[in-house]
Amino acid sequence: MTTLQESAPTKPLRRPALGVGTIAIVAGLVAAFAVPALADDYWLSSIIIPTVIMGLAGIGLNLLMGYTGLVSIGSAAFMSIGAFSTYNLLLRAPFLPLPVVLILAGLIAAAAGVIFGLPSLRIKGFYLGASTLGAQFFFEWLFTNFSWFSNDSQSLTISAPRLQILDYDLQSATGRYYLVIATTVLLIALAFAIVKSRVGREWMAIRDMDVAASVIGIRVARRKLLSFGISSFFLGIAGALWAFGYLGTSDAHAFNLDKSFQILFIVIIGGVATIFGNFLGAAFIVLTPILLDRLSLVIDLSFLGDQGALANLQHIIFGTIIIVLLIKEPDGLSSLGRRGVEALRSRTRSSG
């Protein structure tokens, strides 16, 4: 057998010098660790933490939608399961340490994901998407109608009894940031391990051509359910972080259909079948409304009349940006980023 030729790449070679990848990972970790020193509490609490958590939720949906090709518009339901499970575990089993609670909450969400993934064995595409709405409405109903889940609180809200690991109190913005970023880094590593394994390959095979996948012997049903389970595991942990790492106090309506659609947009805007793209999508979802807010303070929009019209205008602009983005960049922001890096690289190469 001859050596595999490094043929003229239509795509860039996906095997850069090994050092570069390692350096990038280390630099990223150092940067993530240093963030609280650079950002004030407003940035941490209102921008960075929600962006990271929503990016993590995006990974959850992307594993299902981008890698396995199964549509879901019930993602927020699995987040709410994670949130309510975490709350109840912390409350009713106070001896459990927080990391264990988060994992258990993820597993509970995963179990629910497998159950609500069962229709995917029969239906696909749009119809499957519609059936995942069932999860969305069921869990919102469940958590608002059975007060046991919120420890019989009158307002049906849940707030974390404590956020600590080994006596370290994590209630401050910095503490919550470290909880969120550490969890996310671990789950990013897990996501990469999964998509680079045989499991990930079989998911993508099912996504691209499910009949052929079945004919070559891939256990399609089992893999689809596994995908629902793992996706919901990620979403469940993201939901717990959203409720207690970001909101502090939350209820079932924090995980409504709107939130599911936001996660869907994150995946589409960030890039289908990517991991880091989800954080670009999340940044877009979190930052754009804030920027539009700021913009409306600078520009005099009093001719519009009341605040309601202003809010509607923001929605319209937000929607327009999404549409333009999808037309101009159907593969998502991550492919835009990739092209940018390539352009930069070829420029440094030609000048160097």
Add this chain to the structure above:
Amino acid sequence: MSGLLELHDVSLSFKGVRALNALSFSVAKGEICALIGPNGAGKSSLLNVINGVYRADAGDIVFDGLRFEAIHPQKAAHLGIGRTFQHNALFRRLSVRENVLAGLSRHGNASFFENIFRLGRDGAERHGFLARAERTMSFLGLDRHAGKIVSTLPYGLQKRVDLARALVAGPKLLLLDEPMAGMNQEEKEEMSRVIREVNRVFGSTVVLIEHDVGIVLNLASHVVVLDYGRKLADGAPDEVRKNPDVIAAYLGTVH
């Protein structure tokens, strides 16, 4: 008679239209069997029944000593039935190598946790898979293209990837649905050579569908002629060529 594959009175219909009508024939181990017949004769349907994509209405199939009326496609794969598709059903966003590796899925025995945490049997599986994939790709002349995304490849190469994906798992029976469709004469001859090699080197029994009668009669050792879901003729290429029914229905008019 007993062969690797036997069909007994297999019938299949779609909403009242008979695709296969009490069809029986046998494929001996190690042969190259060609299915020919005009469009709509039921050839692709027949392959789909054999590996379980369709379920026959009546009749049964014996493969490698195992009798079944219907089979799940995954079970068929696990028994050693490989398959290519008329319109390449490749995993279009994956590279050639990943497509071929996916073809090995049924040989994977590492558990989910071993796979994702790279423990236990995962290492041996990864290495073994990669070695088998590289061997198959180099056999089919695909090693130059291993890293390319299949949807970017020309049609002829995609056909080879499809074949590689089926072949890599070492199937006992290889079902090829129009492996030479859309090829010019030169490419067809090249593909014939490859199929003959596969049959010889890998020992796979081959059942293939092909329209080019000239090519088929040279390549196959056994020809089954279908017409409107019925068997018109069955035998060695020379016998079939002389069969008056075949000449009337097919050879004389189409070719």
